[in-house]
Amino acid sequence: MSARDAAATAPRGRRAGRWDRLLASESTTGWLFVSPAVLVIGLFGVAPIIWSVVLSFQSNDLVTPATWVGLANYKALLKDPMFAASVRRTILYTVLFVPVVTVGALALAVALNRRLRGMRFYRTAVFAPVVTSTVATAIMFNWLLDPDFGIVNALLVKLGFSAQGFFQSPSQALYCIVVMTVWGWLGFAVIIFLAALQGVPQELMEAAAIDGATRWRAFRRVQLPMLGPATLFLVIWLSINALQLFDEIYVTTRGGPLSATTVVVYYLYQQAFQVFQAGYATAIAYVLFVGILLLTVVQLLIGRRFVHYRS
């Protein structure tokens, strides 16, 4: 018991018995305070991580007893053309989604950082999709892009183009997913950039103006470098979420048409809950995990070369 604790208990006239001391000790209080967290995270966080390692070395259909198969799941994964294709699709999606959201949000954030009439409306409009669920987003875009009765096709026909298949076209479905998810994530990215822009001291911009810098140069040379940490965070965060794309696919295309939108997590879901290959699915999850970790580390290393300010 520290002197501080003694001072705290003494005025209340408690007898400093052994039991009392134990109860009042920091160690007991500490473990009491963390016990709910230890219970929940232990049971639903730590134990599953260990279990999933075991699972990925098993053949397991979630019903009959599992059998140990060693590295067979990982070996099969290397030769699985469906898996390779799903990885390629996921990479294509990520490579399109991340830059579009990042650059688009940067431009929008600069615009939304000004003092203009109607700013409240603009900001609310841009932010609203952030709280919209992925399921609702998918349903709305399914209807907007309906090949037969959708309003987007109506617009295209009116402008002299032919009607498109969108989600029902194998060559277009993945790009439609990109458009839909960009709509859903743009507001989030704008918020990150807005917060960063407002962290740039006003004096710096004023100093640049006094030194005769044009607005563009002040933005390019003063504001943009200071957005480095926010941009790095955003690119990493968007990439992590892009690699885990699932909800929107499930609701719009179910991986189709002709597997055109079967991304890694959707393939994993099919393996686990449609063909009941839980061991194989967990192996996919581990490969995804390693992929995410590697990409994050690479992005952090590249980021270190270009980001010179701490957020």
Next chain:
Amino acid sequence: MSFVAAERADALEGAGLAALPEPAGHHRRHPSWWHLLLLPVALLMIFPFVWLVITSASTLAETRVFPPALPAGFPLTWIQNMVHNYSAAWTQAPFGRWALNTTIVTTVVVIGNLVFCSLAGYALARLRFFGRTALFLVILATLMVPFQVVMIPVLLICKQLGIVDTLTALVAPNLVTPFGIFLLRQFFKTLPVEIEEAARIDGATRLGTLVKVLLPSMAAPLATVGIMTMLWSWNDFLWPLIAITSQGNMTLQLGLSSFVGSHTTNWPVLMAGTVMTQVPMLLIFLVAQRWFVQSFASSGVKG
């Protein structure tokens, strides 16, 4: 995988980020060129919502015409159509039950996170106890693992506990999140120890100090944890999809996705159902936009 987010939350909370005020300056007299960018983008962003509501005010026949047009008879027929579509959705699927389920799950998860993450965050930041560093590292490690890695074992554990296909399965794994613990721990670290010591000398217990002295000064980080877990819980899809099978235990998002399957051709009713599932969160967002934006800026969790 919210490690990066929590790391960043720490930096921003520490810096005392405000709720994104508009920059100081004065209104220009002539309209700005920026409107040329902002107006079309803003209209594009809200158009899906507008078309959603308009479709929910159409008749089935009106949605089966190409090119689509505005439904006839504004405003009276629109209102009649809406009454028809919304009550059709309400009677054809248990939206009321789903809303209740989602509200229960979200409320319990939010309260659980606020209480237990505060306790754990405080202990990890301030109390010296055996195994503290190891425990903190383990919690950090679980933050980095994507949900897909653990979802099958979590399902199997829920099976063992006999809680699969119950609301408990939706609540229990999310009752305490590593993200919330990490965020609050980092915030507790920024508070001066002197305030606490003063309270302790005045005879307050640890719990009393935490509840009466520390937490009242933590509105911003607590709001972040509350809003993030609320949004996450309300909109979560993948976990309910695998944990819940019976219709009566579904959440709004899962129910809505099952509603899609049976109403692929009846767009007005499907749109009415979609509106009903999104209105509660959109209303809360419109009322508390400042807090939402601040929370996103300092945590960065969506979807």
